[in-house]
Amino acid sequence: MTIRAQRRKAASLLKHALLVVLLAVTAISIACADTRAKRMDAWRGRPIDDLIVQWGAPISTAKLRDGRMVYSWISVHSIGRNYRSSFTVTEDGIIEDWSYYDTSIPNYPK
Numbered sequence: 001m002t003i004r005a006q007r008r009k010a011a012s013l014l015k016h017a018l019l020v021v022l023l024a025v026t027a028i029s030i031a032c033a034d035t036r037a038k039r040m041d042a043w044r045g046r047p048i049d050d051l052i053v054q055w056g057a058p059i060s061t062a063k064l065r066d067g068r069m070v071y072s073w074i075s076v077h078s079i080g081r082n083y084r085s086s087f088t089v090t091e092d093g094i095i096e097d098w099s100y101y102d103t104s105i106p107n108y109p110k
Helices: 003-041 048-055
Strands: 060-063 069-078 081-089 095-102
Touching: 003 095, 048 069, 048 081
Parallel strands: none
Antiparallel strands: 060 069, 069 081, 081 095
16 A cells, blocks of 8 residues: 555544544533533422522522513633523522523623
8 A cells, every 4th residue: 555545544534533523522512401401491490599509699690670580600611611500580589491601602692
């Protein structure tokens, strides 16, 4: 086998290896997002006090005009990757909705 053929074969193997890694990372990301959604959904209908006891004090709160509150927490998962978890709570203190996003992505919808 010529050197040129060996290089082509090596390049082809490298491309296949990179594709396998990319597919694995994608699958893991999807699984993590699904797990996160299930974990966050489990808080719907529960008192915000339960979440505060579990997670600690929020980094921020905001009162909406309709009387609901939004509680937010920031978590750091790796260098430069900060995530905001926010929960919208009824006037009675019951969690009704949530959002989760990577704060390090520019122009990400908040």
